[in-house]
Amino acid sequence: MSNLSYANAEYGPWKTFLEQVDRVAPYLSEDLSKYVDTLKRPKRALIVDVPIIMDDGTIRHFEGYRVQHNLSRGPGKGGIRYHPDVEINEVMALSAWMTIKTAVVNLPFGGAKGGIRVDPRTLSPRELERLTRRYTSEISHIIGPQKDIPAPDVGTNANVMGWIMDTYSSGQGHTVTGVVTGKPVHLGGSLGRVKATGRGVFITGYEIAKKIGLSLDGAKVSVQGFGNVGSEAANLFSEYKSKIVCIQDHTGTIFNADGIDLEGLHAHVAATQGVLGFAGAKQIDNEDFWDVETDIIIPAALEGQITIERAKRLKAKMILEGANGPTYPEADDILVGRDIVVVPDVICNAGGVTVSYFEWVQDMSSFFWTEDEINERLDKLMIQAVADVWNCAADNKCTMRTAAYILACERILRARKERGIYPG
Numbered sequence: 001m002s003n004l005s006y007a008n009a010e011y012g013p014w015k016t017f018l019e020q021v022d023r024v025a026p027y028l029s030e031d032l033s034k035y036v037d038t039l040k041r042p043k044r045a046l047i048v049d050v051p052i053i054m055d056d057g058t059i060r061h062f063e064g065y066r067v068q069h070n071l072s073r074g075p076g077k078g079g080i081r082y083h084p085d086v087e088i089n090e091v092m093a094l095s096a097w098m099t100i101k102t103a104v105v106n107l108p109f110g111g112a113k114g115g116i117r118v119d120p121r122t123l124s125p126r127e128l129e130r131l132t133r134r135y136t137s138e139i140s141h142i143i144g145p146q147k148d149i150p151a152p153d154v155g156t157n158a159n160v161m162g163w164i165m166d167t168y169s170s171g172q173g174h175t176v177t178g179v180v181t182g183k184p185v186h187l188g189g190s191l192g193r194v195k196a197t198g199r200g201v202f203i204t205g206y207e208i209a210k211k212i213g214l215s216l217d218g219a220k221v222s223v224q225g226f227g228n229v230g231s232e233a234a235n236l237f238s239e240y241k242s243k244i245v246c247i248q249d250h251t252g253t254i255f256n257a258d259g260i261d262l263e264g265l266h267a268h269v270a271a272t273q274g275v276l277g278f279a280g281a282k283q284i285d286n287e288d289f290w291d292v293e294t295d296i297i298i299p300a301a302l303e304g305q306i307t308i309e310r311a312k313r314l315k316a317k318m319i320l321e322g323a324n325g326p327t328y329p330e331a332d333d334i335l336v337g338r339d340i341v342v343v344p345d346v347i348c349n350a351g352g353v354t355v356s357y358f359e360w361v362q363d364m365s366s367f368f369w370t371e372d373e374i375n376e377r378l379d380k381l382m383i384q385a386v387a388d389v390w391n392c393a394a395d396n397k398c399t400m401r402t403a404a405y406i407l408a409c410e411r412i413l414r415a416r417k418e419r420g421i422y423p424g
Helices: 010-027 037-040 088-105 125-139 158-172 191-210 228-239 263-270 286-291 309-315 329-337 351-365 371-396 400-419
Strands: 044-053 057-069 076-083 111-117 148-150 221-225 243-248 251-255 281-284 296-299 318-320 342-343
Touching: 010 037, 010 088, 010 329, 010 400, 044 088, 044 111, 044 125, 044 329, 057 088, 057 125, 076 158, 076 351, 088 111, 088 191, 088 351, 088 400, 111 148, 111 251, 148 158, 148 263, 148 351, 191 228, 191 296, 191 318, 191 342, 191 351, 191 371, 221 329, 228 243, 228 263, 228 296, 243 286, 251 286, 263 342, 281 286, 286 309, 309 342, 329 342, 342 371, 351 371
Parallel strands: 076 111, 076 148, 221 243, 221 296, 296 318, 318 342
Antiparallel strands: 044 057, 057 111, 243 251, 251 281
16 A cells, blocks of 8 residues: 655655745745645545456456645645556645645635556556546545546546546536536537647746747757647747757657757657657657757656756756656756756646636536637736746745745635634
8 A cells, every 4th residue: 555654755746845845934924834734734635446347357456546635725626647657645746736836826726636556558448437437436525516626637638537527427416517627628628728738838938938038939949748738838839930859758759950840740649659750850868858958948748857967967048847846856956056947837837727727617607718718818817927926036036936836825825824723
């Protein structure tokens, strides 16, 4: 069974989050700082057994999780991840980052996250559906449109969200579209949701580039991860005449100093399921990704990618954290010392949860907006959030990550203080 001693976890993403909280604590007012331990303990952590009947008639058991980190500002919000490395400390950290992220962009949500330790590529479509429906039944008592609203994450998609919605609705006796976001559009999903996270990465990058005097015209960009987030961010930077010089995904790393033809690459990925072997670029070693001379690096894969050693080698002016928790705290310090601007995950990749909020609002009202309206609302909210974080960093003479945590923690802990502790 996974280790639940989260207060003393000594490794991995949860430890990273705890260090980030410790770094922001000195900036908090005295009346709020006494509540800071609230952030160091998830409100609720659920581990469930997920047994399913496989296509060959055998029974397999999978371990599933749902963690609600903080619900002081509203219902939990966060994705569900299907990945063979999913474990409780990772899910706790991801739920905690969602708490911070929703507060930074001032959405009326708390933070949550879920997952199953499984490689979904090894399951048939029917097995995947059985797994999803059984997992949903195991966590259904703690999710709901006013409790906790899941969404897609690594290894899950709109189809999985549709199964979750249907399973939950069956238990309620009526259709509950607002129980998840990231659904198919015809089941109450929102236009613009698939591209929202990547769009948010671009918007934050565009705004910060203006502030540091970095022209996007001709800027060299490297992207780690070429899924929904990395590919959309690359597309938008390319539209602004940036050169995408290096891309890494699960199949390997490709490089072209003159810029990679994204249209051709998209066709190649659709045919081969990966970037490796694309004729318009040469293959380089995966570790060499971190040595490419570039202006902007977009880590848009998994957490823990920018280590101390890699931070010392990076040749970039700005890092846009499309993934959650890609940079270790010690690596952050090195990047600061090298004058590399880091736009933190909790603001940089918040486009996805922002449009998830829009989807939830639309489901609650049964009134839906056009994609142009969605993008206009997203851009406006993200631009304001970036400005707030930038100004907070300037006022406190701190990094953007610390500034984002200052804003978020003040909002979260003020809600905790004003709600009080029951019983008193």
